[in-house]
Every structure is written in C-alpha cells, then in structure tokens.
Amino acid sequence: MAQNKVNYQRELEKLLDQYSREGRVPTLFLHSCCAPCSSYVLEYLAQYFAITVFYYNPNIYPEEEYRKRVQEQQQLIGELNLQTGYNRILFVEGTYDPAEYFEAVRGLEQIPEGGERCFACFRLRLGSVAREAAVRGFDYVTTTLTISPLKDAQKLNEIGREAAEAYGVQWLPSDFKKKNGYQRSIELSRQYGLYRQDYCGCVFSRKEREQMKV
Numbered sequence: 001m002a003q004n005k006v007n008y009q010r011e012l013e014k015l016l017d018q019y020s021r022e023g024r025v026p027t028l029f030l031h032s033c034c035a036p037c038s039s040y041v042l043e044y045l046a047q048y049f050a051i052t053v054f055y056y057n058p059n060i061y062p063e064e065e066y067r068k069r070v071q072e073q074q075q076l077i078g079e080l081n082l083q084t085g086y087n088r089i090l091f092v093e094g095t096y097d098p099a100e101y102f103e104a105v106r107g108l109e110q111i112p113e114g115g116e117r118c119f120a121c122f123r124l125r126l127g128s129v130a131r132e133a134a135v136r137g138f139d140y141v142t143t144t145l146t147i148s149p150l151k152d153a154q155k156l157n158e159i160g161r162e163a164a165e166a167y168g169v170q171w172l173p174s175d176f177k178k179k180n181g182y183q184r185s186i187e188l189s190r191q192y193g194l195y196r197q198d199y200c201g202c203v204f205s206r207k208e209r210e211q212m213k214v
Contacts, residue, residue, distance in 0.1 A: 008146070008157050009178035016048050025050055025087060028172060029133035031125060031143040033057060035072040036196045038144045039188035040181045041174075042077075046086035049140070053077060056094030056128050059101040059121050061203040066096055072195050079192055094132070100124065101202070113205050114150065121202070122156060127163045134167040141169050147176035147185055150200075 019026060028049035032038040038053065045051060055073055060066040070093060077089050104124040108117035126143060133141040141164055146153040153175040164171035176182075189196050199209040 005154055006157070006173075008153060008173040008175040011173040012175075015172070019048055026139035027137075028052070029054055029129065029136065029138040029141045029169075031056060031129040031141070031145070032073060033143070033145050033148075033201070034069050034197065035076040035192075035194050036185055036189040037147045037176075038073065039076060039192065039194065040185040041144045041147060041176050042080055042089060043084075043184070043188065044176070044181070046080070046084060046089060050087045052090040052092055052136075052138070054092050054094060054129055054132060056125055056132075057201060058095070058097050058099075059125070060096075060201040061098065061206060063096070063098075065197070065201070068195065069197070069201075076192055076194060092132075094128065109204065113200065113208055114152070117204065118151075119155060119159065122159045123163070126156075126160045127166070130160075130163040130167040130169055130171075133164075133169045139170060140172040142172035142174050144176065146174045147181050149177055149182055153177070 026049055028045065028051045030038070030041065030051050030053050032053045032055055042051065053073065055070055057066065057069070060069060074091055077091050081088050101121065101124065105117045105120050108120055111117040122145070129143065130141050141160070143156065143160060145151050146156050157171070157173055161171040199205045
C-alpha cells in the first residue's frame with residue numbers, strides 16, 4: 001500500500017503561526033544549494049527566524065563553478081541585509097572537498113539524475129548540516145533544496161529529519177516550491193541579477209545537461 005504524502009508546507013505554516021503568536025524568534029541553520037534557490041526562502045523565513053546560511057556543497061563541479069556560486073550567495077545575503085527590516089542573515093561556508101562527494105556516491109555514478117545517487121548526496125550534505133547545527137546550538141535546521149521542482153521534497157524531508165534526529169536538533173519541514181515559491185525565486189533572481197546555473201551542480205548532472213543540448 002502506497003504511503004500517503006505528507007504536506008510539509010502545512011506543517012511549516014503551523015510552526016510559523018505558533019511562533020508568531022508566541023513572539024519567539026528561533027534560530028535556523030539553513031543549508032543553501034545556491035543563491036537563486038535561497039532567495040525566496042530567505043525572503044519567506046527571515047521574518048520568523050534568526051537565520052545563518054550554511055553553504056556546504058562539495059558536489060559542485062568544477063571548483064570555478066563552486067566559487068562563483070559562493071560569491072553569488074554572499075552577494076545576495078548582503079543585499080537582503082541592507083534592504084529588509086527583518087533579522088540580519090549570517091553566512092557560514094563549509095569545507096569544499098569534492099572527494100567527500102565522490103566517496104558518498106561511489107558505485108552510483110551511472111544512476112540517472114533524481115535517483116539514488118542524488119539521495120546519497122542529500123544524506124552527505126544534510127548530515128553535515130545537522131551535525132554543524134548541533135555543534136553551534138541552533139534550534140532548527142533545514143535546506144533550500146525543496147524549492148526545486150526537480151527535487152523530491154518528500155525524500156528530502158525524510159533524509160533531513162533522520163539526520164537532524166541523529167544529531168539531536170529539530171528539522172524544519174518544508175516544501176518551498178509551494179505557494180509559488182519557485183516562481184518567486186525566479187522573480188527575485190531577476191531583481192537581484194543573480195546567476196542561475198543550468199545544471200544542479202555535480203559533474204554527472206552537468207554531463208546530462210550537455211547531452212540534452214546535443
């Protein structure tokens with residue numbers, strides 16, 4: 001029997017409503033995959049949380065692409081901090097070690113995009129994010145990845161929640177593509193002049209995209 005899908009957006013809204021009524025501002029350690037995806041998420045959540053963006057993406061290839069995405073992320077955060085009246089957003093860059101990624105997906109190299117290779121990548125990144133959030137004493141941890149129409153929000157939340165529980169922090173449920181979140185990220189990318197890449201980030205997704213262009 002198929003398992004019923006969880007409405008993670010509804011779960012998130014319940015929490016946001018609770019904190020609004022209580023007047024609390026919890027801390028959130030937010031894993032970001034890139035500036036465009038984080039744009040809507042930061043706009044949406046900065047009014048409820050004290051956010052620190054954690055940029056940990058050893059899957060990105062090549063290094064030049066990684067550096068470009070880091071720079072875009074920092075630029076966006078700087079502009080948001082200048083233009084909004086919400087809590088100041090902080091930034092932390094994780095270690096960029098592609099060897100960690102290749103070890104995590106060893107044996108899964110031929111799996112198409114969106115399958116078990118991606119899930120192994122999610123486990124690597126969200127596990128590291130949860131561990132770092134626990135060390136730093138954050139209330140919640142989550143990821144911007146659920147904003148993508150190409151990412152399985154159900155799987156991301158399952159993996160994220162498991163990682164958070166393993167390190168004793170709370171997972172913030174999300175499906176950021178809901179409520180036109182993805183469309184809003186496109187609008188914000190135009191507004192801030194953000195670089196929008198045409199592949200997920202890893203060498204395998206880049207190869208698949210190049211093959212599609214042929």
